[in-house]
Amino acid sequence: MNIGVLGTGFVGQTIATALVENGHRVMIGSRSANNAKAIAWVENKVNAFAGTFEEAAQFADIIFLCINGAFIKETINALDSAMFTDKIIIDVSNPLDFSKGMPPSILPAYSNQWSLGEEIQQLLPKAKAVKALNTVTARLMVNAELVNEGNHHLFICGNDTEAKNTVKHLLSENFRWKPEYIIDMGPIGQSRLMEGIVPFWVGVMQAICTPMFNTLIVK
Amino acid sequence: MNIGVLGTGFVGQTIATALVENGHRVMIGSRSANNAKAIAWVENKVNAFAGTFEEAAQFADIIFLCINGAFIKETINALDSAMFTDKIIIDVSNPLDFSKGMPPSILPAYSNQWSLGEEIQQLLPKAKAVKALNTVTARLMVNAELVNEGNHHLFICGNDTEAKNTVKHLLSENFRWKPEYIIDMGPIGQSRLMEGIVPFWVGVMQAICTPMFNTLIVK
Numbered sequence: 001m002n003i004g005v006l007g008t009g010f011v012g013q014t015i016a017t018a019l020v021e022n023g024h025r026v027m028i029g030s031r032s033a034n035n036a037k038a039i040a041w042v043e044n045k046v047n048a049f050a051g052t053f054e055e056a057a058q059f060a061d062i063i064f065l066c067i068n069g070a071f072i073k074e075t076i077n078a079l080d081s082a083m084f085t086d087k088i089i090i091d092v093s094n095p096l097d098f099s100k101g102m103p104p105s106i107l108p109a110y111s112n113q114w115s116l117g118e119e120i121q122q123l124l125p126k127a128k129a130v131k132a133l134n135t136v137t138a139r140l141m142v143n144a145e146l147v148n149e150g151n152h153h154l155f156i157c158g159n160d161t162e163a164k165n166t167v168k169h170l171l172s173e174n175f176r177w178k179p180e181y182i183i184d185m186g187p188i189g190q191s192r193l194m195e196g197i198v199p200f201w202v203g204v205m206q207a208i209c210t211p212m213f214n215t216l217i218v219k
Numbered sequence: 220m221n222i223g224v225l226g227t228g229f230v231g232q233t234i235a236t237a238l239v240e241n242g243h244r245v246m247i248g249s250r251s252a253n254n255a256k257a258i259a260w261v262e263n264k265v266n267a268f269a270g271t272f273e274e275a276a277q278f279a280d281i282i283f284l285c286i287n288g289a290f291i292k293e294t295i296n297a298l299d300s301a302m303f304t305d306k307i308i309i310d311v312s313n314p315l316d317f318s319k320g321m322p323p324s325i326l327p328a329y330s331n332q333w334s335l336g337e338e339i340q341q342l343l344p345k346a347k348a349v350k351a352l353n354t355v356t357a358r359l360m361v362n363a364e365l366v367n368e369g370n371h372h373l374f375i376c377g378n379d380t381e382a383k384n385t386v387k388h389l390l391s392e393n394f395r396w397k398p399e400y401i402i403d404m405g406p407i408g409q410s411r412l413m414e415g416i417v418p419f420w421v422g423v424m425q426a427i428c429t430p431m432f433n434t435l436i437v438k
Contacts, residue, residue: 100332103412111331112324148437155423185422193322193419200412203404204374204436216435217423218367 004029004060006053006075008037011092011138012066016041018142020048022174029056031075057083062090062170063127069095069116070107076123084127088163090170091117091191092133092141094198103202110195117191121159130158130167131191135201137211144177152214154182157190183217223248223279225272225294227256230311230357231285235260237361239267241393248275250294276302281309281389282346288314288335289326295342303346307382309389310336310410311352311360313417322421329414336410340378349377349386350410354420356430363396371433373401376409402436 005016006029019026027049028038038050049059053075057063063084067075072093095110110116117131133141135155144150154177158164164184171177185193205211224235225248238245246268247257257269268278272294276282282303286294291312314329329335336350352360354374363369373396377383383403390396404412424430 103409105331105411108331112327113319152437183423183426185426190322190422192324193422197416197419200416203409203412204402207402207404208436208438210438213436213438216437217427217432218371218435219427219429219432 001025002027002059002061004056004063005066006030006056006063007066007068008035008041009066009068011141012064013037013041014138014142015064015066015092016048017045019174020045023047024174025049027051027056027059029053054079054083057087060087062088062166065089065091065093065120067093069093069110070097072116073119073123076120081124081126084124087127088160088166089120089124089127089129090133090167091120091129091131094134094195096198103199103206105199106196112196113192115189115191115195117157117188117195121188128158128160128163129188130156130160130163131188131194132156132167132171134194135197136214137205140212140214142175144171144175144181147212147214148216150176150178150181152181152216154214155185155194156182157185157188157194159187220244221246221278221280223275223282224285225249225275225282226285226287227254227260228285228287230360231283232256232260233357233361234283234285234311235267236264238393239264242266243393244268246270246275246278248272273298273302276306279306281307281385284308284310284312284339286312288312288329289316291335292338292342295339300343300345303343306346307379307385308339308343308346308348309352309386310339310348310350313353313414315417322418322425324418325414331415332411334408334410334414336376336407336414340407347377347379347382348407349375349379349382350407350413351375351386351390353413354416355433356424359431359433361394363390363394363400366431366433367435369395369397369400371400371435373433374404374413375401376404376407376413378406 095107096104121129314326340348
């Protein structure tokens with residue numbers, strides 16, 4: 001499958017590398033075509049490419065959005081939205097505000113009654129946004145078995161049921177998330193909930209001194 | 220022990236009843252001394268009393284605060300804060316706003332960079348506020364063994380370490396919370412995190428069709 005990964009930070013590179021290792025053709029996208037991190041990432045990899053955000057979107061069947069939450073709106077507004085028509089966008093981003101210290105708060109524009117997930121869907125109405133993976137640390141995103149033998153929950157949301165099923169399958173086949181542990185929270189507006197718990201996640205990380213954990217819902 | 224429970228709703232009554240059953244003397248407090256729900260609750264119980272908020276606070280060694288989050292500030296402002304001096308307040312409340320439908324959002328006054336827990340501590344600086352139990356459903360608050368044999372996590376926070384230890388002990392002895400599953404999130408400001416996850420909790424409840432669940436942090 002051709003997959004685009006928008007964002008060259010640690011999360012983007014971790015996801016892009018895991019996808020290449022799973023046999024996909026991956027283009028990592030950044031603001032400029034000659035981004036040094038993207039070029040370094042491509043080196044010595046098979047089926048790994050670097051391009052602009054638009055090139056990566058155009059190249060891809062599925063797009064992972066791994067841009068810093070603070071810059072997503074201006075980034076998308078600068079792109080040709082036609083590149084995203086009918087494509088699945090897996091939105092991994094979080095609208096965190098670290099300016100007031102740790103643990104972070106939510107960027108006020110996305111706090112409580114609005115969310116990045118919804119905004120992405122609104123900005124790109126012809127794409128199919130699915131919020132996923134934003135509630136775990138990057139290394140765990142791409143290998144669920146690193147924690148509790150893969151027995152812990154992932155939460156996803158989005159408006160398009162078929163797109164959510166495709167994402168579930170992708171995460172299961174490539175990143176070892178057990179389908180029965182993926183909870184569909186509903187439409188993309190539920191991103192408010194999934195983004196809203198991330199400051200708590202940081203607090204737990206600080207309390208238990210590791211980011212390598214997740215939530216298991218028990219009844 | 221003499222325990223005051225402020226609030227006569229389902230949460231307050233559930234906690235008050237469980238405390239009486241555990242052999243404590245409990246006064247349930249409400250705005251007026253002749254509150255019908257409080258009087259009905261007292262009936263046929265040993266060591267159960269009804270009174271005003273101030274009477275219940277004065278009576279108590281430890282106070283459970285179970286008032287609707289929207290009314291806590293005005294309620295506390297109307298009370299003589301001297302009644303709370305040196306007392307532990309276990310703040311169970313949540314600042315939920317159901318006016319925009321389900322799942323709820325957080326009341327704007329307590330969203331993101333402020334919290335009820337902090338406000339209670341600020342309004343009653345001589346009390347020792349400990350946020351606890353606000354992340355589970357009422358029946359589970361008072362009997363942790365109803366879910367997964369008691370193996371799931373409770374989160375607490377507060378500025379006073381000794382008060383937090385007293386609360387841990389109380390919850391363990393009376394409500395069967397295993398001490399090793401109680402995670403101290405830090406000072407009372409962490410209430411922002413613990414209150415911030417409650418809309419997500421409601422979303423999970425809707426997705427899995429039961430309120431009788433909790434989070435187990437797995438590594």
